Amino acid sequence: MYTFYYCTQNGLSYNAKIPLQKKEELIQKYLLKYIGEVKEYWENNVQIIFRPNQKQFNYIEDLSIEYNDEHNYLIQEYNSKPCPEYNFFKVDQEEQYVLYEGETENVTIQLKEFRSFLTFNYICKEKYYFPNKIFF
Numbered sequence: 001m002y003t004f005y006y007c008t009q010n011g012l013s014y015n016a017k018i019p020l021q022k023k024e025e026l027i028q029k030y031l032l033k034y035i036g037e038v039k040e041y042w043e044n045n046v047q048i049i050f051r052p053n054q055k056q057f058n059y060i061e062d063l064s065i066e067y068n069d070e071h072n073y074l075i076q077e078y079n080s081k082p083c084p085e086y087n088f089f090k091v092d093q094e095e096q097y098v099l100y101e102g103e104t105e106n107v108t109i110q111l112k113e114f115r116s117f118l119t120f121n122y123i124c125k126e127k128y129y130f131p132n133k134i135f136f
Helices: 018-029
Strands: 002-006 009-010 011-016 033-045 044-051 055-066 073-082 093-102 107-113 118-124
Touching: 018 107, 018 118
Parallel strands: none
Antiparallel strands: 002 073, 002 118, 009 011, 033 044, 033 093, 044 055, 055 073, 093 107, 107 118
């Protein structure tokens, strides 16, 4: 699996925050649909996602991360496999956002709306699915 995160590089760190004012423009440009409130948790290498009427537990194994400075993308290559559901109390990271999503040519496009900013990413099974014509 691959996730392409739109971000800018600031020295040794990356800034993935997009101003809220870009929300409608991105929704219209990529024909994104409202999915709803999402809660995402991380406990070690387990990603736990609660979407409306759906929950997912997945083991995530990072394989590589690289930055494409020509198009401002952090590219994460990883393996994802289902994890049996379990009860949890303490997690390493917790996020809550409104998700907008679309799909084109085997690529899932996600816009996440947090309280004061947006993030934008593409997800695909193979790197070659990410067409050169899709950029932020």
